Amino acid sequence: MTTPNLTSPEAYNAEIIANAVKFTASLFLGRGEYATIEATSREEIDQLAEMLSTEHPTVKSKPVITAFDAAGNQAVISGQPAKAPKAPKAPKAEKPAKEKPAKAAKEPAADKALGKRAQIAADAEAGILPAAPDFSAATHARFRKKLAEIVALVGKADIKALKAYPINPVSSSPKAMDKYRNLAVIALEAQRKAAKAKAKTEESTPEAGQ
Known part of the structure; x- marks a missing residue:
């Protein structure tokens, strides 16, 4: 009587399965009842196991398949593939990564030409009065x-009166006047601020005014 390989449980089971002369499929039906069927090959027992499951659709468990060698040693093989798994493919050699051409650096936003509206707003903040709308x-x-009347107030640099001037921007004409008035106020305030800064500088350095 030959004793299977005992170096490990896996080796023991593998040797019994390889030398099996009989296979059984046993399906637990409940309360100590089993439906069991035998075959002489793995392929046949797999088919019969499927048939057992089909004949007992209410049973959720799967049939337990067991292999027996000539000496009566057994190994449970449920869930194992009928055919030996294929050897894994050798990993493909990694291709050298292609160097991507360096992208040209984007121009800073400040270097890009400003849009028309942005330019008008920037001019107003710099103290440049906007042009009156064409009516x-x-x-x-x-x-x-x-x-x-608004243009006259701008000419007088009357910021307070400009801010208080009543405009109801509900249509294109009032909206244009409101935009002009607001930009003019920004420009006049920038001019006033620059004038105060200049005067302060001249006061601190009298020689500069001589």
Whole structure:
């Protein structure tokens, strides 16, 4: 009588399965009842095990498949593949990573040309007065008087009066006047701030004014 390889449980089971002369599939039905079937090959017992599961659809468990060698040694093989697994493929040699061409550095946002609206806003913050809107079209006719009044206040640099001037921006004409008034206020305030800074500098350095 040959004793299977006892170096490890895996080796023991593998040798019994390799030398098996009989296979059984046993399905537990409940309360000590089993449905058991035998075969002489692994392929056949797998098919019969599937048949057992089909015949007992209410049983959720799977049949337990066991292999027996000529000496009566047994090994449970449920869940193991019928065919020996294929040897794993050798890993592919890694391809050298291709060097990507360096992207040209993007130009700083400050270097890009400002949009028209952004430029007008930047000019106002720098103390440059905006141009008055063009009200020559007939659609602006009834707002020309108010625009003239706003332009006059801008000319006088009357910031307080400009801020208090009533404008209801509900249509294109009032919206244009409101935008002009707001930009003018920003520019006039920037001019006033620059003038105060200059005067302060001259006071601290009298020789500069001589």
